[in-house]
Amino acid sequence: MEELKEVKESLVNLSSEVDELELSPPPLWVAQFVRWLRIGFALFVLASVALGVVGCAAQASVPWRPASQVLSDRILQDLLKVTTSVPAEEVDPVVKGMRAWSVPGKRGTLIVIDYNNPNLCGSLGCLYSAVWAQDRDAAKLMFTRYFKPEVPKSVRLFEVAQTPETKPVPCITVSQVEQSNQLRRSTLCYQGGDQYEVMDSAVTPIKE
Numbered sequence: 334m335e336e337l338k339e340v341k342e343s344l345v346n347l348s349s350e351v352d353e354l355e356l357s358p359p360p361l362w363v364a365q366f367v368r369w370l371r372i373g374f375a376l377f378v379l380a381s382v383a384l385g386v387v388g389c390a391a392q393a394s395v396p397w398r399p400a401s402q403v404l405s406d407r408i409l410q411d412l413l414k415v416t417t418s419v420p421a422e423e424v425d426p427v428v429k430g431m432r433a434w435s436v437p438g439k440r441g442t443l444i445v446i447d448y449n450n451p452n453l454c455g456s457l458g459c460l461y462s463a464v465w466a467q468d469r470d471a472a473k474l475m476f477t478r479y480f481k482p483e484v485p486k487s488v489r490l491f492e493v494a495q496t497p498e499t500k501p502v503p504c505i506t507v508s509q510v511e512q513s514n515q516l517r518r519s520t521l522c523y524q525g526g527d528q529y530e531v532m533d534s535a536v537t538p539i540k541e
Contacts (some may be wrong), residue, residue, distance in 0.1 A: 396434065397432040397433065397447065398434075399432060400433040401429070401431075403469070404444065404464070405470050406428060409428045409431055414473065416462055436501075436503045438501055438502035443466075443468045443475070444464050445462075445463045445503045446462045447459060448461070454481070457479035458479040459481070462477040463477075475529045476528070476529045484510055491505055492505065494520045500522060500523050504520055506520045514538060517535070517536045518535055
């Protein structure tokens with residue numbers, strides 16, 4: 334009986350020690366470590382959200398670049414001579430101001446050229462061309478047309494359109510304002526040879 338009593342007392346003492354361990358506060362360094370861990374996690378989440386927002390904002394506008402970064406000056410000079418009547422002495426200054434928007438395709442890249450020159454704008458709009466490029470030194474003219482660059486801030490002048498698997502280069506959608514309160518969105522796709530043709534067109538009211 335005495336032995337049993339001693340065992341019971343030992344169990345009671347052990348239980349008390351365990352309770353004291355569970356109820357006693359953690360050391361100060363542990364609390365500080367947990368606090369900084371929480372702060373670090375919060376900063377990580379905020380940084381991730383911020384990067385996501387910046388990424389979306391960057392994709393919201395057409396990424397125009399100097400055309401000379403995409404195509405060689407020789408290609409740009411030849412393009413200017415073929416599509417315009419710019420005097421020879423003005424070719425180089427115009428080339429320096431040209432901008433390009435590149436869209437990778439299954440074979441090569443579609444590059445839309447903005448001549449970015451007031452002398453190549455008129456009542457029909459401003460002159461734009463598109464070329465199908467295999468590299469910086471080889472490009473094939475797809476179209477040259479006038480588009481009006483004045484579109485609502487929430488609308489992109491050019492954007493990538495859904496492209497059938499059979500097309501080697503992307504389709505693009507061009508947005509144009511009509512009658513000041515309507516927006517026409519036309520989708521142009523490659524149709525073989527040297528032609529991009531309008532495959533679809535729709536008019537919607539401009540939202541204020």
